Amino acid sequence: MQLPPRSELNRMHAELCTAVADPIRIAILYALSDGPRYVSEIREQLDLPQSTVSRHLAVLRATGIVADERQGRKVRYHLADHRVVEAIDLLRAVMADRVQARARSIKSAQE
Amino acid sequence: MQLPPRSELNRMHAELCTAVADPIRIAILYALSDGPRYVSEIREQLDLPQSTVSRHLAVLRATGIVADERQGRKVRYHLADHRVVEAIDLLRAVMADRVQARARSIKSAQE
DNA sequence: GGTCTTTTTGCATAATTAGCCAAACGCGTT
DNA sequence: AACGCGTTTGGCTAATTATGCAAAAAGACC
Numbered sequence: 001m002q003l004p005p006r007s008e009l010n011r012m013h014a015e016l017c018t019a020v021a022d023p024i025r026i027a028i029l030y031a032l033s034d035g036p037r038y039v040s041e042i043r044e045q046l047d048l049p050q051s052t053v054s055r056h057l058a059v060l061r062a063t064g065i066v067a068d069e070r071q072g073r074k075v076r077y078h079l080a081d082h083r084v085v086e087a088i089d090l091l092r093a094v095m096a097d098r099v100q101a102r103a104r105s106i107k108s109a110q111e
Numbered sequence: 112m113q114l115p116p117r118s119e120l121n122r123m124h125a126e127l128c129t130a131v132a133d134p135i136r137i138a139i140l141y142a143l144s145d146g147p148r149y150v151s152e153i154r155e156q157l158d159l160p161q162s163t164v165s166r167h168l169a170v171l172r173a174t175g176i177v178a179d180e181r182q183g184r185k186v187r188y189h190l191a192d193h194r195v196v197e198a199i200d201l202l203r204a205v206m207a208d209r210v211q212a213r214a215r216s217i218k219s220a221q222e
Numbered sequence: 223g224g225t226c227t228t229t230t231t232g233c234a235t236a237a238t239t240a241g242c243c244a245a246a247c248g249c250g251t252t
Numbered sequence: 253a254a255c256g257c258g259t260t261t262g263g264c265t266a267a268t269t270a271t272g273c274a275a276a277a278a279g280a281c282c
Contacts, residue, residue, distance in 0.1 A: 009203075010134040012210070016202050017132035022270085023121040026128070039229060049272060054230055056270090064209055073228050073279045081208075083201050090198040091127050092120075097192075098175055099123070133240085150259060160242065165260055167240095184249045184258050 019063040020088055024048065025056050032066060033085045036078040130174040131199055135159065136167050143177060144196045147189040
């Protein structure tokens, strides 16, 4: 099998990025980074309609970022690859730096 | 100044992720990871309409991922924070592993 | 089979985004 | 000031995505 062309790889790459580019999905990923969770636990923690949580989990599942396993009538989700959380942590650090820099500049402008 | 609530941080975080969640922007970021580039160079390398490249650069600029500086009539762009490329590299590795795993499973199914 | 619990899905609506062409803008040159 | 080059933006269309409610599925238990 030959490798896909670079543009195709970029498309798949973007698909992966798109999956983590949502506030709710980010919250879900951080919840899962502490360990496996049932859908109901996530729903409770985020205080969102069941269907909303389920859809977002479906997006993450479709891209292979998380995996699920039935446990009786519940479904438990867990991270499939921890590097995804590492990646969004990196971006979060970038963002945190920016927020902090902005706070500093506001403060100095007030003095 | 007090920190924004977590949901607000997640929203900003997602904004950052959204900015990198596009095949063209990923290609641009990789081009810039080698060093600063003029818009015309990027346009040429990616073989896209000028306006398309410009819009994507505007998205990256708006989120602070890249910065620009005029050089005569040209505009040169460069990465503002190298960690963004590190982050997408991590995701690219995850994707590459998945592509490879799929290739292996196809191959073994053919045997 | 009927019922309760947990999760997913159908459907309709609202909002966001990409894309291109053509017009405008900014800057250097004559 | 007129022209040319490089870049951005206005305006429109097409496509994608999120959302919530209500209905359906899947499993456990009687």
